[in-house]
Amino acid sequence: MSSAAGPDPSEAPEERHFLRALELQPPLADMGRAELSSNATTSLVQRRKQAWGRQSWLEQIWNAGPVCQRLAFPLPALSRKQRTVLVVCGPEQNGAVGLVCARHLRVFEYEPTIFYPTRSLDLLHRDLTTQCEKMDIPFLSYLPTEVQLINEAYGLVVDAVLGPGVEPGEVGGPCTRALATLKLLSIPLVSLDIPSGWDAETGSDSEDGLRPDVLVSLAAPKRCAGRFSGRHHFVAGRFVPDDVRRKFALRLPGYTGTDCVAAL
Amino acid sequence: MSRLRALLGLGLLVAGSRVPRIKSQTIACRSGPTWWGPQRLNSGGRWDSEVMASTVVKYLSQEEAQAVDQELFNEYQFSVDQLMELAGLSCATAIAKAYPPTSMSRSPPTVLVICGPGNNGGDGLVCARHLKLFGYEPTIYYPKRPNKPLFTALVTQCQKMDIPFLGEMPAEPMTIDELYELVVDAIFGFSFKGDVREPFHSILSVLKGLTVPIASIDIPSGAGIQKVGWGRLGPYPPDSCPHQV
Secondary structure (H helix, E strand, C coil): CCCCCCCCHHHHHHHHHHHHCCCCCCCCCCCCCCCCCHHHHHHHHHHHHHHCCHHHHHHHHHHHHHHHHHHHCCHHHCCCHHHEEEEEECCCHHHHHHHHHHHHHHHCCCEEEEECCCCCCCHHHHHHHHHHHHCCCCEECCCCCCHHHHHHHCCEEEEECCCCCCCHHHCCHHHHHHHHHHCCCCCCEEEECCCCCCCCCCCCCCCCCCCCCEEEEECCCCHHHHHCCCCEEEEECCCCCHHHHHHCCCCCCCCCCCCCEEEC | CCHHHHEEECCCCCCHHHCCCCCCCCCCCCCCHHHHCCCCCCCCCCCCHHHHHHCCCCCCCHHHHHHHHHHHHHCCCCCHHHHHHHHHHHHHHHHHHHCCHHHCCCCCCEEEEEECCCHHHHHHHHHHHHHHHCCCEEEEECCCCCCCHHHHHHHHHHHHCCCCECCCCCCCHHHHHHHCCEEEEECCCCCCCCCCCCCHHHHHHHHHCCCCCEEECCCCCCCCCCCCCCCCCCCCCHHHCCCCC
C-alpha cells in the first residue's frame, strides 16, 4: 500500500528546476514580473516538501488538466474518435502529472491512451501507472513514427514529456523520437506546463519545436509562455496560498467560483 | 429552520477518481445533483428534482464502503493523500454549490469546520483549505489530532494559509449561530462504530442546537450508517434519510 511518506530526496532536483522557472510571464502588458532568487527557490522547495506530499500536489494540479481540455474541447461536441486522447508521458515530474491527467480524463469519459516509454522507477510513478492500468487505460508499447497514423487514431494529444528545466537529452531516445513525431501532428496538441523541448526561460526552439494548440501553465506561467501562439492558454492548479503569492510577487488571473483553471 | 432542512447530509461525497468506474445503478461518483436522492436542496440550490429523481443511486452499507476503500488502496495503489485531497476538494466544491458566497450574508462567508480524530477530520482539513481558496473564511476546531505526518502537514497547510484553529468549542449553539453562517461536520465518517466519546459527545450536543445549516462530510456524524430513520444529529423521516440499506 502506498504510504503518505514525504518526497524522496532524490526527487528534489527536479522540483528545484521547476521552481527556478516559476516566474510570471504576463500576457497582459500591465502585469509585473517576479524573479525567484536561488535562495527563495530553495526555501520554497523546503516549505513545499514539508507541507505537501507530492501525490496530493500532483492530484491538485492535474485535476485541472482535464478541465482545461473540457473547456477547449468540450465532450458533447466531440465524436467518438475525437474523444480519444493520446497522453505522452516523460519519466519525470511532467510525466507523472500526465499520468494523473489521463486518469481524470478517463473519469471525465474521454478515452485516453498513454505512451510512457521511459518509466521512472520511483514509487510515485509506479503507483500512478498502476492506477491507470487498473482503470483499463491502455499503454502503447511503441509510438508510430508515421504521424498520419496518430492523426487518424486520436482526436487530441497531450504532451506531458518535459517540464521546465528538463533537457531533452535527459529523457532518452524514445521520448526524443516521440517529440520529433509530435512536431508533425495535424491534430491538436495540449502541452503541460511548457511545450516540451522549449527553453523555459527564453522559449527558444519555439520556432521549430512543438506548436501546441493549448498550453496549461501549472501554478503560474513560465517565461517562455510569452512565445506561445496557440488558441488557449490556461493557468491551472488553484493551490497557491496568498502568502506565497505575495512573497514571490506572483500575479495570477482570478479564478471564478470553484474553477481550478483560469484562461489567460 | 427545521432540523431536516438544516441538516444537509452530503452522503458519499467523493471525487470521481476515488471510485472505480462502475456503470449505472451503482454509486454516483460525481459531486453533482444525482446522488442527492429524494432530499431537495432548500438553501440556494436550484437543482431540478426531476434530474435528481431520474438517476438511480446505490447507497452503501458500512461494509461495502470499507470494501471499496480497501480495493482502492490495495488494488489501485491509491495513497491516502491522493484520495483525501480529491475528497476534500470535492467537498469544498459541493459546499460552494449548495451555499454560493453570493447567497451568504457576510463577505467573505464565515464557516466553522469541526474535524474529528480520523480520516473524516483529514477530509475536513483539506476542505477548509479549499474553502479558503474559494473565498470563504473558514475556522477550524480540531481537538484530537493524530500524530501522523499526513495530518500534521494538513494542519500546517491550513495554518500557513491563516486559517485559525479554535482553542475550544463554543459551549452555546447561539454563539456559533452568531459567528458562523455554516458549520461543516467532519467529525466521524463511515467507519465510525460504537459510542461517541468526549469531547465529541458534547460537540454533537451543541451542534444539535444550531439554527445555521450543517454540511456533513460523508455521513452526519454519529448517525448509524446501517440504520434508517434516525441520527444523533436529529431525526430523519425515513423517506428522507440519506442512508438506506
